[in-house]
Amino acid sequence: MDYDPNLTRSMVEPIILQLISEKYCYGYEIIKVVNERTKGAFEWKEGTLYPCLHRLENEGLLNSKWDIAENGRKRKYYGITSKGKALLKVKTNEWASFATAVNALLFGNAGALPERA
Amino acid sequence: MADKNKLENFAELLTGSLKDDAELRLDVKEEIKSHLEETAEAFSAGGKSSEEAAELAIKAFGPADAISEDLLNANRRKMKTRHRVKLFFRYAIIPASVIIALLFSCFPRFSVLDITHNYFSSGDPCSLNIVHHLVNSSYINTIKPLKKLSLKISDKIFNGYYISEFITFNLFSGEDAIKEIKLAEKYEPENARYNYLLCGALLEKAVAIKCVDATDKKGGKIHEDICELKDMQFLDQAFEEFLKGLKKPYYKTYTMETIKRRLAGLPPSIHIEDNLTKIVICAGILLPDFSHLCKIAKAIPFYAEKLAEEGQKDKALQLLEARYKIIKDMEADSITLVEILFINSIAGMGEKYAEAYRKIGKPELAEKTIALGRILQDPVNKVFPRDAEGKRIYAKKEKAFEQTLRQKAGTMNGNTFSISASEGNLLSEDDLKKGCELDYIFLERITFHILLVTLTFFMLSSAITVLYFYIRQKKTLPLLLMPNWLEILKIILFGILLPTALYLAYTRFTYLSHRDFNLIFNQFRGVGEMILLAISIVFITVSLARKLVTRRCIEIGIKTKFKPSMKSEKIMYSMLAALWLSCIFLPKAWMPATVIIIGISALFFLVYALFSQWREYAVVSGAIARSIIPVYSLSIILLCLLVQPFLEMRERYLVQNDPFVIRTTDDKIGFTNIEVELVKRIKKDYEEAFRKAGL
DSSP: OOOOHHHHHTTHHHHHHHHHHHSOEEHHHHHHHHHHHTTTOSOOOGGGHHHHHHHHHHTTSEEEEEEEOTTSOEEEEEEEOHHHHHHHHHHHHHHHHHHHHHHHHHHOOGGGOOOOO | OHHHHHHHHHHHHHGGGGTTSHHHHHHHHHHHHHHHHHHHHHHHHTTOOHHHHHHHHHHHHOOHHHHHHHHHHHHHHHHHHHHHHHHHIIIIIHHHHHHHHHHHHHSOOOHHHHHHHHHHHHTOTTSOHHHHHHHHTOSHHHHHHHHHOOOOSSOHHHHHHHHHHHHHTTOTTSHHHHHHHHHHHHHSTTBTHHHHHHHHHHHHHHEEEEEEEEEOTTSOEEEEEEEEESOHHHHHHHHHHHHHHHTSSBOOOOHHHHHHHHHHTSOOOOSHHHHHHHHHHHHHHHHHHHHHHHHHHHHHHHHHHHHHHTTOHHHHHHHHHHHHHHHHHHHHHOOSHHHHHHHHHHHTTHHHHHHHHHHHTOHHHHHHHHHHHHHHHHHHHHHSOBOTTSOBOOOHHHHHHHHHHHHHSHHHHHHTHHHHHHTGGGOOHHHHHHHHHHHHHHHHHHHHHHHHHHHHHHHHHHHHHHHHHHHHTTSOOOOOOOOOHHHHHHHIIIIIIHHHHHHHHHHHHTHHHHOOSOGGGOHHHHHHHHHHHHHHHHHHHHHHHHHHHHHHHHHTTOOOOOOSSOHHHHHHHHHHHHHHHHHHHSOTTTHHHHHHHHHHHHHHHHHHHHHHTHHHHHHHHHHHHHHHHHHHHHHHHHIIIIIHHHHHHHHHHHHHTOSSBOOOOSSOOOSBHHHHHHHHHHHHHHHHHHHHHTO
């Protein structure tokens, strides 16, 4: 299923931060994990990942280092900084709150309306 | 192969927007290339041809133009910052470091010397010309300004100094000097000094005093001065002047007043050299009168014998008796130990005078003059005991203290140990410690200057290397790789500060690495160690920088045959360690030869290693040279702004609180505090000696 790009755009950064917070990742690996977990639901253009990673790194949310993998390939690995972790927490809560609110409105579960953060 | 080229070209296209920052562009390009290769491999594994796999990987990556634009937007701020840092280093830090290093290493501040030059150029009459002479070791330049000056009727101190200048700079017997001395006598007719000086000037023309080998009564070898007549007329004139002087009420050189006047014009000492310069200034004032008074004392018996031969016995006896007057006059005018020792040497001329008395036919006076001479030598002999033959006697305690001084006293105290050892009770443990501290701070300052010179030299060498690659690579500058701050600090810490700190700690634990007290007379070892320190610093910094740069080169895809642990590097480290160990553990006698042998071997090896691997590392050599320049420049700035003021402040404190070196107050003056005390005591003993001798 193709999603409206406007729908996913705002969540790209929190998703990347989340994946990197789980373990040190390189770009290709992130794409692979996203595809696996969403069963191909998010069809990101791979090239859009790198400007995003660089932006996050330049904002001090990620750090990076080059390493050589077992197969001899050079890869640039990204890790999350404490600033990145803090932002991820905020964004995750924000999304949870937002999703509950939208669900309540769209699916009529008025009793489950969340309190405003 | 075709697909790899395709991927490479695509990555190149994507990063085209980052072309203003070569390093960043290569970094991003390498990252994207790696991604594309992995994607293509996945497609290949799914059964696609390499060409198709590459096409699919490129397609999956997305539109080149949009991604390129996004990459630029994502990295714009970073590029700007990096560009600003580069500009800041290129136009501020690097030029500033060169200027600061040159200023500090070529023009170290010797405050007193600077001031003396200023005084000289200002033409202040009671100035410090003498220092200028001493500094330049040449009197020629200063004769001209001296001649512009003239004696002053009312300023006796200035006149005394002015005449000393003539004598000091070898113009003593010239007609000019005689004219000036006569004028000085006219301005101060009651001072015997000018008559004595005229006598000395005329004696230059009248007699030649030669030192010949002779035998004493026991057949031992001694040196003896003998007078040879050159011109009798001048000899008569000379002693006419001398006799005139004998009738004068006082003999004054105005040494104390001149020293005070000069020292008052000087700023407080900042460096050890300032204190030494002050000592030189004071010593210079004392020297002029010694040679002529010594000549007079030696010529008196000779002339007295001549007078006796001519039948002028009374005049001869009057001259021989004048020795006591010279001793008394000089003692009254003396303020320093060197003058006292000179007086003592005149008192020790008893035998020569006794011989003259005997020739005149007054044996009883001969015995008397020897006995009086001994009494007059007593005050000095009490401090520096001698046996009947005049040999110095060292007490056990004195020898032990001398040993302590050698090991613990520091250069200043140690170099005057003959005085200090005899008067050990005048030096406290605290004084000795302060003496050592002065040596340490001196060494630290020298080390600081060596560091600056080394860093500047290698910074300039790196710049020349960059220029070489710029020309070789057809006007393309080698790549500048910007290490992060932590990496720069690591190089500065491990390459520069740690070796220096270890060296200084080593010299502290071993008191200047076993150089005893006389640091300045043990320069070979010191220079060897400094060169070794400089080599160590350069080797370690370049080695660390090379590792950093080659690693970065691999990361960003510049081909290099980097090996993390190189054999040649290990050999060089071993050689450096061997050199340091030989410096630390080998006996002094072996050290120079060992250092030279290992040092030359290390140099040959280094040259061999450089040339044999030059081609292999040619790609990264330019990058190393260019990238290490900011590290060196930053180190220079850090050293000059943080370390130098601290060193300066500490040295100033130590120098100004040095308990040992010259103190001038209203009631005392001398080269050292010990000397001041000692002279005071000896002069008191002279009062007793004069009373005993009936003078």
